[in-house]
């Protein structure tokens with residue numbers, strides 16, 4: 001008879017077990033939803049970065065030594081870093097995927113890699129991760145942290161950099 005009328009202790013254990021299983025299920029759903037949310041955010045950021053890179057969202061840049069800002073169309077990254085057929089396409093180095101994050105010699109300096117922080121610093125000041133100043137042909141930009149991270153996400157997380 002005992003299998004039809006489990007002891008109170010056994011049924012408590014069964015409920016506790018069921019509760020734990022349901023709790024774990026709920027937790028894993030929550031974590032999965034959060035991961036999906038995070039990657040959707042990163043995708044949106046890269047998409048915004050792409051628009052800035054190709055000039056669909058304006059950026060403010062200036063040439064060192066010139067007090068006034070560049071006309072927005074001249075500050076477009078793809079003018080110098082893209083391969084979309086523009087005349088100056090090969091003017092600046094290519095920036096795809098691992099080029100920024102891999103440890104490599106840049107401008108004759110010691111091996112270095114960009115991080116989001118050193119990338120933003122370089123866009124604003126021209127000082128690269130090895131503390132070397134890049135040429136004045138590359139404009140210096142006035143951008144906030146979000147704009148900078150959007151560009152970073154686009155350049156480091158997508159494989160189509162430079163193709164329009």
Ligand code: HEC
Nearest residue numbers: 074075076077079080091092093106107134135137138139
């Ligand atoms: C007018 C041309 C021009 C524009 C516009 C321009 N760049 Fe550059 N960029 C250059 C040149 C030239 C260099 C190489 C500088 C050097 O090596 O001293 C460079 C270098 C860089 C580097 C360093 C790459 C490395 O491996 O060290 C990064 C990163 C970069 N540019 C990002 C950008 C981004 C992002 C934009 C737009 C916000 C942009 N550039 C707009 C010309 C340009």
